[in-house]
Amino acid sequence: xxxxxxxxxxxxxxxxxxxxxxxxxxxxxxxxxxxxxxxxxxxxxxxxxxxxxxxxxxxxxxxxxxxxxxxxxxxxxxxxxxx
Numbered sequence: 001x002x003x004x005x006x007x008x009x010x011x012x013x014x015x016x017x018x019x020x021x022x023x024x025x026x027x028x029x030x031x032x033x034x035x036x037x038x039x040x041x042x043x044x045x046x047x048x049x050x051x052x053x054x055x056x057x058x059x060x061x062x063x064x065x066x067x068x069x070x071x072x073x074x075x076x077x078x079x080x081x082x083x
Contacts, residue, residue, distance in 0.1 A: 028068070035061055 001007075004015040018025035039057045040046065065071045072080075 032061070035064075
């Protein structure tokens with residue numbers, strides 16, 4: 001986000017920066033980290049993980065229903081937005 005100011009000017013979307021050491025301000029991020037830990041425990045050297053493995057995990061997570069999306073999947077919600 002080094003170019004957040006040019007992003008804001010180009011899109012008219014404000015960028016919000018959470019306070020350091022305030023995980024409650026990043027709920028979705030923290031939840032996603034927890035989901036990723038199911039596949040890659042803390043300390044996993046990701047340089048040993050193939051792109052195919054990363055893609056498979058991303059696909060599984062994007063096909064997982066989320067309470068915050070009224071139990072739709074992120075993929076379903078994105079598809080609705082892009083129609």
